[in-house]
Amino acid sequence: MSAFFDIIFSSHFGYSVLRVSTPILFAALGALISDKAGVINIALEGIMLISALTGVIFSAITGSAFFGLFMAVLFGGLVGLSLGYFSLNLKTNVILAAVAINLIAIGGTVFILYLVAGDKGISSSLASKVLPKINIPLLQNIPGIGPIFSGHNVLTYLAFLSVLFIWFFLYKTPLGLRIRAVGENEHAADSVGISVVKTRYIALTISGILAGFGGAYMSMGYVSWFSRDMVAGRGFIALAAEAMGGATPIGCMLTSLLFGFFDALANSLQLLKIPYEFVSMLPYVATVVGLVIYTIRKTEKIRRIQEKAAEGGNA
Amino acid sequence: QKKAEVAEPAVEAEPVLKVVNLLNGVLGDKSFFDSAAAGMDLIKAEYGDKVEVKTIEMTYEQTKWEPTLLDIADEDWDIIIVGTWQMTEMLQEVAADYPEKRFFIYDTAVDYSLGLENVYSILYSQNEASFVAGAMAAAITKSDMPLANGDKVIGFLGGMDIPVINDFLVGYIEGAQYVDPGTKVAISYIGSFSDSAKGKEMALAQYNMGVDIGYNVAGQAGLGQLDAAKDMDRYAIGVDSDQAAIFVETDPAKAALITTSVLKRVDQSLLRAVKLHMEGKAPYGEAEVLGFAEQGVGLAKNDIYEELVPAEIKAIVDEAEKKIRNGEITVSSAFGMDSDAMNNLRNSVKP
């Protein structure tokens, strides 16, 4: 047991929690934006995969990690846009369109990888680049805290900054107001000349861009290569994290961290000889449990409100 | 069948040996399957127009393996090569149905009590090469090499908790104990041969707990460990292929940390097998274990190794290898070891 706590309270552990939370946080924010616009985006998974490969290919071609990142994000946005096209123009059910995108992503990335690198498994024959890590000048020297918060990949910092950006964007800008209006009552938005379709396109594109950052982080930060199916359900987990976080930016951050905690735990606990399959299950179980607790609390709250008001009335 | 008939006249002119290699995975792992594919290139290079070679990736989807094997057996290939334990049961049935065809299977052996006079099984004494790697790791971890620390803890990252992988582990542990009985080994299994991201996570966890040199035996998933080594600035030991050589072009910084690789010379063993076949000496109906002597296994002593590893440690490595060659040391094997014994061994070196 003490070994367990040694692991949890080490600064390495704190560091890895932030590290593994990063892609989920990006995707959860992506899920948030599209959810606010009234669209469930389960294509996050596929978008991350596509962006991960894009980043690797373009950084290898140009030798620039940032160009790779740019292209990854661009492709993420484009796939988000095409989900918009399928669901808003072709009127394909958005869940089915997303299932299709995920399918295309899984097979298509392998297909492209094979064409580009000649391998079907991993991109290690491409000299792709990684995004730099940043040491934060004063912070890095504080014992205990420094090693947790300093020295992360740029995208990790960007992910946490995005929480702020997205909050500001949704609640303090005209476009954010429109997105929320479209999500809550599309007819109302439509009737004042806000194009519902256009707003959803924008939301899905931003959603894709955020997932694109998440995907780029997977292959150019988290690890330094692309391998088939490397996103491994993180896009789906992000959806759960967003739902569990009550569809708010801060909530998304907290639930992503929670997931990151269990994921990091799963990777470390093996050293304690707990069956790895069991430990690997933890993040997913935690997500379902979190989701259920969240929804129970929501239904309970409504019930309590009704009971309380009724009591007040009788008295 | 049809093809064979059409090809008949050409055969008379100059008999071409047709060799096909079926991978039950995909290329790009930079270790096992890549090595097998490289073997086909060696054969082609050696025999030129006298052979026709082909490598087919059957991918990791099991349902495709048997249909592919059957289809290939129906075609006019002379030698059909497969690998890994997972192909054995399938091969045993197919080989019996196609007695005129020749089959090689590597890294495992078929059950010869079933007959199978047309199958040649190739095994590798990976435990012996791992012994030498373990000895080197134990020496490095307590050395004053720049990235080594004082703790006597080394790492092992396996793909799965299965006999072939544990065979590497057993040798590795024994080699480490041979140099210093106080050496501890941090052991993790990724649970996959393809999830390199998870491999990296687990390697990071190991490095974080004080491991300064780790050994990956996990195919493509093991590449994660090399990445972790680069992130953390620690040493790594490659497997199957010379992994430093693979990265020396694309990622020299990473290559520079790979002290050596334990070579499982699938490539050499396949070339050797075809040579034996050409000479009519291939031991069909038998399994053969290839060790140091047969170039079935070895350590990659490349430029990086020469540069990085201090002379006294090289001496230890050479001595261990010599003792194994001349039988002074016999290394245990995980094959036939029961799980209690395995667990005891692992627990005895737990950090």
Place this chain on the structure above:
Amino acid sequence: MTDEPDAILRMENITKIYPNGIMANKGVNFSIAAGEIHGLVGENGAGKTTLMQILFGLNHPEEGKILLEGKEITIANPNAAIAHGIGMVHQHFMLVPSLSVAENLVLGVEPRKGVSLDLPEAIRTTEALSKKFNLKVDPRSAIRDLPVGTKQKVEILKALHRGARILILDEPTAVLTPQETDELFDELKLLKDQGNTIIFISHKLNEIKALCDRVTVMRAGKSQGVFAVADVTEQDISRLMVGRDVILRVEKSVAKPKKPVLKVQDLMVVNRFRKKAVDDISFTVRQGEILGIAGVEGNGQRELVEALTGLGLYASGDISIGGKDIKKLSIRGIRDLGTSHIPEDRMTYGCAADLSIEMNLLSYTHDHPEYNKNYFLMDINAINEVSNKLVEEYRILCSSPQQEVRRLSGGNIQKVVVAREFSSNPKLIISDQPTRGIDVGATEFIRKRLVTLRDEGCAVLLVSADLNEVMELSDSLIVMYGGKITAYIEDASSISEEALGLYMLGLESQGPEEIRRVCHD
């Protein structure tokens, strides 16, 4: 007919066919003069809303053109309409409930400060507009907390804020009390005086007479012509609307009520926003009587009906049907007591539009033994037979009982609902807006059926926003206001619309004893 010399806006030969094949507009010509209030009347489903949505860019016609000040324009979307100075207040409010009045007002034309939204500016704008047009609203309160009348004001302000000079009001009075209606008319006249043009849609001819300069009459998707209001009588218009001289009067004898069927005691329902939607009410409905509930929509009728039918929860009190307490019963359990329910909204609750008529007729009775061959299989022949019979009996216009409900007209969909609900031997019928949005024929048919069932001994609770309907059809009436009963009128034919309006607005209320008489205990 009058010709229009100075038409500011003209719609010519508009034809619209919905994807479900309904031709809602057939070659409609429509034009309005600058500075007038132009009435648009027609029965439910005549195509008024469709025509106006085309004008506002929410719908696109198959044929026809629109001319503004003589120039042909295309209105691809509401933005284009707004740009041309056309604003619309919709039949169903187009507001975002969780946002504030100010946010709703500026939605789409947000004031900015740098990249961000300038909320203080939005509030100032709202206050200024509200003052200018004498439409009082609080910019900061959330829409979901506002009463209907105020929401309507927000809608009008929204249109004005966007610079509308031509204002379309789609049945704005449907949800207002007579007093609120008067207030609205004053405001509209003020707007007219300020130079705006208004299109006013209503079913109520007295309103048209009171407010409009000219009126266009529509029937079944076609325009019946334009008239100066001063030149025509209400009877003239009504004849044009329905195509015959009908005054919907249901022949019915005096009710002979017997045993109580539905007893409601001290019922309280609390909604999601912690408001008491139904506040401590009691009443009884007896065999052989129709008890009407009059009241402006949104005064607790919906919550009451949901509580009675088991669709919604209630906080306290007792409901019993045929002597059985329903607190612990499921919806199915309540139906098994002989309760039928014609829901307020036939598309949301009343049918599964993608299934066949036959399947819709079965939704409650599908597991009854007569439709099941054995424990496992349903009896297709029996189902066919019964649905053919019902389609015939209720004169449901369709190609076959296998036709999808979606492809029926509104009135026929309502007939499917009614056929199902009336054919299950009901003891209690809860009938919520039974004739909303359907044609005269169907309305007459359904009202007659209700009376017949009453005479056969059914207890009927009738909720309707259509004052005519409740007053015509009910034997007795209760009036709901703010979740409470404000009056019980034993003989529905004895009260005038005006007197009812006072109760509906909560301006007057009977004493508790008087109201208590509805419990018949």
Place this chain on the structure above:
Amino acid sequence: MTKSQRLFEVYRTGLVILISLLIAMVIILLVSEEPGEAMKLFLIGPLDSLRHIGNVLEMMVPLLFTGLAVSVMFSASQFNLGAEGAFFFGAIGAAFIAVNWNLPPVIHPTVAILWGGLIGSIFCGIPGLLKVKWGSSELVSSLMFNYIAYFFGLYLINYFLRDVNAGAMVSHRFVETSKLIKIIPKTRVHFGILIAAVMVVITAIFLFRTRWGYRIRVIGTNIRFARYSGINTDRAIILSQVIGGFIAGMGGSIELLGMYRRFEWQYLPGYGWTGVIVAILARNNPVYVPVAAFFLAYMRIGADIMSRSTDMPNEFVAIIQGIIIILIAATSFLSKQRHKMVVKEAMS
């Protein structure tokens, strides 16, 4: 739907399939050095020998089951994507019985398949239960459950069924009596395909001819109407998920007992996701499921055969499948033509 509209749907589906095949051709032309050979193998390969036809039929079996499972779950408008996990976990359940029990021939697989189905039904039932009880999104929880099934399944295999002498993480061999017999000589086509055929009929009857199926369809088209009509929607939703899970679990068991000697899967086999495509192609109608399953199996086997002998990687099929889903489910694809037809009918 009128007859002409139904015909139109058939025409639309046919056109979508044609378009996707055309796209396949274009990709092959662009990528392959030997496009002629590749196309020939892709299109004709699956039919050029008894064994290849057998391959198509074998591939159809799991797709039939997951396609039916998803059809039932989607019929209730529940986006439960747990067929994948139910298939996998059902197979694990069957593996336990196939390895550990000794039963007479026919009974052995029957028990194993029913047990696998039961486990699958629990597995898909839980997301349904969470949905009706607390409104937790079945989409999200079923996705998570797939991973839970995967890891928990591997744990069970590793710690309870693992053959330690095997050179991979696989179970012990199945007892001979548990296996499904092969019914077409020289192929691996097994008895499971007959079970699948029976299941198609049963599922169709269930959905269209029983009161439970009726309730599921009503819920699927308008759940508020279902509730209003007194249908116990919670029960029917769970029933639909449980039945879907049962069929998927059966499918996993049958695939395992028909095609394998041991439990060998190291990954989720992906049939659940393909089942979603099958169900979409079949418009959630069990009667059309075999057609859709055949089409997909044909394409996959064609791609496998092609990739074996040419330079075309078979993954491109995934791209084609994605396009098919999008176009088939695209309600506005050809909607202009459709609208024209409606207008014409209304005018006449």
